[in-house]
Amino acid sequence: MLRELEQAKADGSYFYLQRGLAVPSRASGPGKTRAEVLEELVDMTPTERAYMNELYSGS
Numbered sequence: 654m655l656r657e658l659e660q661a662k663a664d665g666s667y668f669y670l671q672r673g674l675a676v677p678s679r680a681s682g683p684g685k686t687r688a689e690v691l692e693e694l695v696d697m698t699p700t701e702r703a704y705m706n707e708l709y710s711g712s
Contacts, residue, residue, distance in 0.1 A: 661667040666676040685693075697705070 658667070661670065669676045
């Protein structure tokens with residue numbers, strides 16, 4: 654148990670656990686580049702675009 658406590662202190666999760674907060678997840682790898690995101694946006698079909706607009710417009 655002491656080893657787990659030391660590990661939690663070392664990785665920073667102890668700070669959150671002490672305060673009863675959720676421990677933030679660690680990124681599992683590099684995110685998408687700006688170019689990749691823009692390419693996905695350009696390649697989106699009209700049906701997908703309409704769905705996204707409906708999803709994020711709040712209506």
